[in-house]
Amino acid sequence: MTEQLRIAFIGAGNSNFGGGEGPWDHASRLEKIGNVRIVGIADLNTALAEERLTVRRSGPSGGMYADTEIFADYRKMLDKTRPDAVFIGLPPAAHGTTEPTKDIEMTCAAAGVHMFIEKPVSAAPPEEVAPVADALARAAEKGLIISVGYMFRYSLAVAKMKEIIAEVPGGARAVVARYNCAYTEIASKVWWNIRRTGGPIVEQATHFCDLARFIAGDVDLSTVLAVGITGGEAGQLADVPTGPDGKSIEADVPEEFRVPRATAAIWRFTTGAVGSLTHGILLHREKYFTELEIWGDGLRIVLSDPYDQCRLHVRYPGGENVETLDFSDDDPYLSEAETFIQAVRTGNASAIRCTYADALKTHQLTWAIRRATQKKGHARLFSGQDED
Ligand SMILES: NC(=O)c1ccc[n+]([C@@H]2O[C@H](COP(=O)([O-])OP(=O)(O)OC[C@H]3O[C@@H](n4cnc5c(N)ncnc54)[C@H](O)[C@@H]3O)[C@@H](O)[C@H]2O)c1
Numbered sequence: 001m002t003e004q005l006r007i008a009f010i011g012a013g014n015s016n017f018g019g020g021e022g023p024w025d026h027a028s029r030l031e032k033i034g035n036v037r038i039v040g041i042a043d044l045n046t047a048l049a050e051e052r053l054t055v056r057r058s059g060p061s062g063g064m065y066a067d068t069e070i071f072a073d074y075r076k077m078l079d080k081t082r083p084d085a086v087f088i089g090l091p092p093a094a095h096g097t098t099e100p101t102k103d104i105e106m107t108c109a110a111a112g113v114h115m116f117i118e119k120p121v122s123a124a125p126p127e128e129v130a131p132v133a134d135a136l137a138r139a140a141e142k143g144l145i146i147s148v149g150y151m152f153r154y155s156l157a158v159a160k161m162k163e164i165i166a167e168v169p170g171g172a173r174a175v176v177a178r179y180n181c182a183y184t185e186i187a188s189k190v191w192w193n194i195r196r197t198g199g200p201i202v203e204q205a206t207h208f209c210d211l212a213r214f215i216a217g218d219v220d221l222s223t224v225l226a227v228g229i230t231g232g233e234a235g236q237l238a239d240v241p242t243g244p245d246g247k248s249i250e251a252d253v254p255e256e257f258r259v260p261r262a263t264a265a266i267w268r269f270t271t272g273a274v275g276s277l278t279h280g281i282l283l284h285r286e287k288y289f290t291e292l293e294i295w296g297d298g299l300r301i302v303l304s305d306p307y308d309q310c311r312l313h314v315r316y317p318g319g320e321n322v323e324t325l326d327f328s329d330d331d332p333y334l335s336e337a338e339t340f341i342q343a344v345r346t347g348n349a350s351a352i353r354c355t356y357a358d359a360l361k362t363h364q365l366t367w368a369i370r371r372a373t374q375k376k377g378h379a380r381l382f383s384g385q386d387e388d
Contacts, residue, residue, distance in 0.1 A: 005036045005344060008083035010074045010104065012043035015089035015118045015149075017052045020188070022307055024151075026087045026116070027052075029337040031061035036341065038065050039081035042074035074104065078111045085114035085145070085344050092203055093196045096122025098131050105132055105356075114145040114344045116337070119359065120206045121148060123198035126364040136356045140349065147340045147352045148359035150210040154335035157312050157327040161301050162215060165294060168317060172216040174295040175275040177208040182283035184239040192240075192250040194257050201263055201373075202366040205279040209369070210354070210362040211292055211303075212277070218270045218361065221368045226265035228373035230256065237261065239284055265369040277369065 007030060009016045018025030030036050038056075043049040049070045056065045071077040074086075086108055088095060095104040095117075102124070108115050122129045136146055152158055165172050181204060190196040197203040213219060241249045250258050263279045283289060292303045298317025305311065310327040336353075343349045 005085065005341065006039045006081065006083045007036045008038070008040035008042065008077055008081055008086045009089065010042050010077075010086050011089035011118075012041050012045065012049040012052045013089055013091075016087055017056075023331075024333055026089065026333070026337060027056060029331075029334045030341070031059075031064060032334060033338055033341055034061075034064075036064065038068045039083050040069050040071055040077040042071040042077040044072055046070050046072050075107060078108065078113060083113055085116065085340070088115060088117045090118070091190050091196055092120050092123035092198050093190075096120075096132060097124045097128045098135075099128075103132075106135055109136055109139040109144060112144065114340075116147050116149065116340045117356070117359075118149045119210070119362075120198060120202055120366065121356065121359050121363050123196065123202065126360060126367050129360055129363060133357050133360045140355070143347055145340065145343045145347070145349050145352070146356050147336065147343070147349075148354040148356055149336065150207065150214070150354045150359065150362070151332040151336045152207055152211050152306055153214050153353035154332040154339065155306060155310065155327065156330045156332075157303055157306065157310050157325070158211065158214070160312060160325065160327075161294065161303060164299070164301060164314060164316075165215065165296060168296040168299045170297050171271065171273070172269075172294045172296055173273050175212045175216050175269075175273065176293040176295070177205075177212055177275070177277040178279075178289070178291045178293075179205050179208050179277070180280040180283050180289040182286050182288050183237065183281045184241060184284045185286050187241050187249065189243065189249055192259055193253045194259060198366070199370055200259050200281060201265075201277075201279060201369050202363070205263070205277060205369075206362055206366045208277060208279075208290070208292055209365045210359070212275050213358075213362055213365065214353075215292075215294060216269045216271065216273050216275065219267050219275065219365050219368075220270050221267075221364060223268040224265060224365070224368040224372050225267070226263060226369045226372035228260040228263040230258065230260050230373075237281075260373065263369065263373055265372065267365070267368075 014020035015024050016026050041049040095102050243249045261281050265277045267275045294301045300315040302313040312325040314323045339351050343352055
């Protein structure tokens with residue numbers, strides 16, 4: 001039996017322990033993978049970390065958490081528990097630069113700790129993330145394993161799409177990404193403030209920008225154009241959640257830092273193919289609408305609902321029928337965690353599908369879209385007034 005890996009979590013929030021609107025939760029995937037020990041959980045909110053630990057200890061894999069210690073300061077956790085690897089699940093504004101306190105990846109790299117880092121790499125502009133990417137690339141050359149959590153890269157449906165596209169002369173000619181988020185149940189105050197997350201293109205639609213790149217290649221960033229509807233007044237969305245004080249959850253967020261309600265972007269890939277993204281925060285209740293469509297010569301593939309009831313609808317060259325393939329049983333979160341753990345065990349990073357450098361390119365694309373919408377005349381408040 002291989003030696004048990006020592007794993008620690010930085011962040012006791014939803015991405016690492018579950019909750020929120022989706023099927024994520026790295027702890028449960030590690031429980032399935034097994035042969036790991038959770039040596040520490042670091043979170044500024046130690047009460048939350050304690051709560052998470054209590055729940056896990058009473059679960060079916062409680063033994064994995066027998067020695068887990070809680071820390072407010074992740075640096076103390078690294079010193080004391082000496083993990084082999086950490087899962088970093090923090091608000092994007094809390095990490096991903098060289099600035100003290102946000103230099104978490106730099107600190108882990110200096111300590112020789114392998115990292116699984118949730119997307120996006122940061123909320124900071126890509127120029128501030130680039131020095132981190134350089135440092136991590138050097139560390140990776142020396143054997144540090146780093147994986148960024150763009151889990152759709154591990155989806156079987158996406159692998160099938162790539163296989164089908166590869167057989168069509170000229171490959172993907174157009175990528176049409178559509179992502180409409182259901183906003184009424186999003187109760188995280190941080191989420192509603194683009195200064196804390198980078199905004200929903202940088203934080204959320206980043207998954208589809210990354211998929212577009214994974215399928216159709218790099219983007220010529222100089223071609224990115226975008227328009228958007230900025231925050232506007234809370235009343236102009238009918239059902240923004242309320243905080244504990246009974247006020248709209250974004251009541252104290254200045255209008256210019258509220259999440260854009262809709263964004264439409266276009267760009268060209270370096271292959272010559274064209275891409276587009278339409279993103280909205282406009283649906284009610286919990287279920288999102290997410291769909292990514294690829295057109296090639298004779299080919300149309302629709303990846304529908306990849307977070308949940310994942311299906312591919314394929315119309316092949318030379319035909320008119322649409323074949324539907326069901327991937328709803330696939331768990332790309334499990335596959336990405338397995339791949340990371342296996343890479344840490346073997347020291348071989350070749351199966352990792354998203355390096356930090358690659359994730360930075362996706363971050364550059366999302367920031368290019370965000371910046372394009374902020375150009376004068378490209379963003380409008382609901383009142384119809386131009387933003388400066
Ligand atoms: N891949 C996916 O499908 C997926 C799903 C959910 C979240 N995410 C990403 O994961 C990241 C984290 O999201 P989340 O939902 O877990 O957030 P969250 O708000 O639920 O949890 C973040 C935790 O980090 C803690 N924290 C903040 N600063 C800290 C610091 N300096 N040191 C220690 N702890 C600190 C907070 O107290 C909080 O408990 C985000 O980037 C998000 O986009 C990805």
